Amino acid sequence: MATGQLTIDLDALIANWRALNALSDDRVETAAVIKANGYGLGTAQVARALARAGVRRFFVAVAEEAAQVREVLGSAVEINLFSGHMRGDTDMIHDLDLVPMINSIDQMLRHVEALPGHRFGVQLDTGMNRLGMEPSEWDALRPIAMEQEVTLLMSHLACADEPDHPMNREQLQVFHDMTGGFDAPRSLSATGGILLGPEYHFDLTRPGIGLYGGRPFEAAQPVVRLDLPVIQIRDLDPGETVGYGNTWEAEEPSRIATVSGGYADGIQRILAPRTSLYADDVPCPVRGRISMDLIGVDISHLRHDPEVLTLIGPDQGVDDLADNAGTIGYEILTALSPRYSRRFSQG
Ligand SMILES: *Cc1c(COP(=O)(O)O)cnc(C)c1O
Numbered sequence: 011m012a013t014g015q016l017t018i019d020l021d022a023l024i025a026n027w028r029a030l031n032a033l034s035d036d037r038v039e040t041a042a043v044i045k046a047n048g049y050g051l052g053t054a055q056v057a058r059a060l061a062r063a064g065v066r067r068f069f070v071a072v073a074e075e076a077a078q079v080r081e082v083l084g085s086a087v088e089i090n091l092f093s094g095h096m097r098g099d100t101d102m103i104h105d106l107d108l109v110p111m112i113n114s115i116d117q118m119l120r121h122v123e124a125l126p127g128h129r130f131g132v133q134l135d136t137g138m139n140r141l142g143m144e145p146s147e148w149d150a151l152r153p154i155a156m157e158q159e160v161t162l163l164m165s166h167l168a169c170a171d172e173p174d175h176p177m178n179r180e181q182l183q184v185f186h187d188m189t190g191g192f193d194a195p196r197s198l199s200a201t202g203g204i205l206l207g208p209e210y211h212f213d214l215t216r217p218g219i220g221l222y223g224g225r226p227f228e229a230a231q232p233v234v235r236l237d238l239p240v241i242q243i244r245d246l247d248p249g250e251t252v253g254y255g256n257t258w259e260a261e262e263p264s265r266i267a268t269v270s271g272g273y274a275d276g277i278q279r280i281l282a283p284r285t286s287l288y289a290d291d292v293p294c295p296v297r298g299r300i301s302m303d304l305i306g307v308d309i310s311h312l313r314h315d316p317e318v319l320t321l322i323g324p325d326q327g328v329d330d331l332a333d334n335a336g337t338i339g340y341e342i343l344t345a346l347s348p349r350y351s352r353r354f355s356q357g
Contacts, residue, residue, distance in 0.1 A: 012270040015237045015318070016350040018051050020059040021357050022231035026221045027063055029229060033204050034211040043200065043218030044079065045071035045092070050276075050346035051222065051234065054082045055354045060221070061087060069216055073102040080106045090131060090162070092141065095121040104128065109161055113141050118151055122158070131162035136184040136198075137177065138168040148188055160194040162214065170202025170210075171226040178206060202226050224339035225329050234343070236322035236350070238269040238287065238305070243315050252306040253298025265310045267294070269319050272303040276345030277321065278335050285334045287319035288326060294319060 031040035042065045048056030057068060057079050067088045070076050073096070076089045085107065094113040095103060097120070103110055104125055111133040112118050121130055132155060135142035142165060143151065165185050169175035185198050195213035201220035203210045205227065220227030223234065246252070246260040269287065273279050279300045286293035287307050294316075297306040307319055322328060328339045335342070 011351070012239055012241060014239070014271045014275060014321075014347065014350040016051075016346060016352045017235040017237070018055070018352060018354050019231070019233050019235070019356075020055065020354050022223065022233045023056065023059055023221055024063040026223060026227070026230050026233070027060055027065065027217070030201070030204055030215070030217045030220050030227065031064075034215055035208065037213075038211045039067065039195075039214045041065065041067040041069060041090075041197075041214055041216050042221060043069045043216050045069065045075060045218070046344045047075075049218060049222045049340070050343040052352050052354070053078045055352075058082055059354075059356065067214070069218075072096075073099045073106075073108060076102065076106050076108050080108075088161075092133070094133065094141075095124070095130070100124045111141075111162070111164060112143075114143060115147055115151060118154070122154075127159075129159050129161050131164060132160055132194075134163060134165045134185065134188050136165040136167075136181040136188065138166055138181075140166070140168075142166070145184070145188055152192070156192070160192075162197055163189045163192060163194050164197040164214075164216070166200065167198065167203050167206075167210075170200065170206060173206055178203075178210075182210060219340055219343075222339075222343055223328060224343065232324070232327055234322050234328060234346070235320065236346070237318040237320050238271040239318050240267045240316055241270050241304070242268045243309070244268075251298070254301060255299055258298040258306075263310070264297075264308060265312075266297060267307045267309045267316065267319065269305050269307055270303065271305055271321065271347075272301045274302045275347035275349055276342070277305065278337075278345075280336065281331065281334050285321075285331065286326070287321050288323060289316040289319055291325055293325070 042060045069090045091110045094117045095110040111131040133142035169177040197214040199210045199215045201217045223230045223232045246264045251259045282300045286295045294307045297308050332339045332342045
């Protein structure tokens with residue numbers, strides 16, 4: 011088998027949810043965001059593990075993502091939809107009993123017309139200008155919403171990963187202004203907001219990245235390990251080159267392992283010059299360009315030929331890779347290839 015092996019530690023996932031849950035008061039519900047295939051790890055297994063740990067409410071981005079969650083968890087959990095009620099979603103919202111987070115007047119009209127009496131939440135824009143109703147829209151709709159069963163009033167912070175950013179307080183104030191006097195549960199915080207402290211917790215928090223072991227939840231346990239099998243090993247003489255474009259040339263006799271994995275698997279080409287794979291705890295630098303399915307790795311200094319090399323593991327986490335690629339852990343996780351074989355470990 012030549013596919014990379016992704017090992018997902020469900021105990022760590024659950025420990026991370028418990029740790030985030032423990033950061034807020036007992037009265038605050040801690041939901042879980044499992045959009046984008048559970049941040050790349052696998053919707054079904056992630057959802058099942060979190061439900062067993064006590065999660066009762068899940069968030070996905072689009073209605074299509076909810077089908078699998080409903081299938082594996084049954085009717086006992088609530089599934090909320092960030093994208094709200096889009097044209098064409100009515101049957102899914104009804105049949106799968108989803109709760110759309112209504113983002114605009116158009117969506118609100120569509121929802122109450124198509125599914126009168128069906129529960130919904132409202133997403134408010136408090137300054138990020140991404141999703142949700144602006145204050146003026148909300149003012150117009152508030153009286154109508156007051157008469158309906160609104161399950162949640164939510165908004166999202168733009169700069170929560172920077173605790174000192176003035177935007178956090180500004181959005182907190184706008185959220186208070188927009189929701190004051192309304193008798194529905196409220197939610198403002200994802201992972202970053204939870205870490206900002208109790209003022210930001212309201213009735214429900216919506217962590218995503220922290221569950222999966224990523225920044226800004228520095229205390230998170232790592233959840234993901236990625237091992238790439240070595241397909242072939244060869245010796246190079248000085249002056250020989252590795253990979254497309256001859257970008258790396260051996261200066262001394264070298265031993266190069268070709269591992270299975272490449273940019274088609276989410277291992278971005280930009281990682282090449284400064285990233286190593288690990289043989290246990292020994293770093294082995296990438297040589298030459300990363301191909302679609304293959305990477306050359308320098309193992310000249312190893313005493314044994316390895317069968318696998320580790321790209322994500324104890325010596326190099328998701329955020330280390332993100333730093334090397336000039337991106338964020340979210341992007342590394344959600345780009346994890348569907349081609350990897352996924353092993354879910356739970357003790
Ligand atoms: C993705 C998302 C979350 C989860 O955010 P994390 O930073 O991953 O914790 C919460 N709320 C909304 C609206 C989101 O889009």
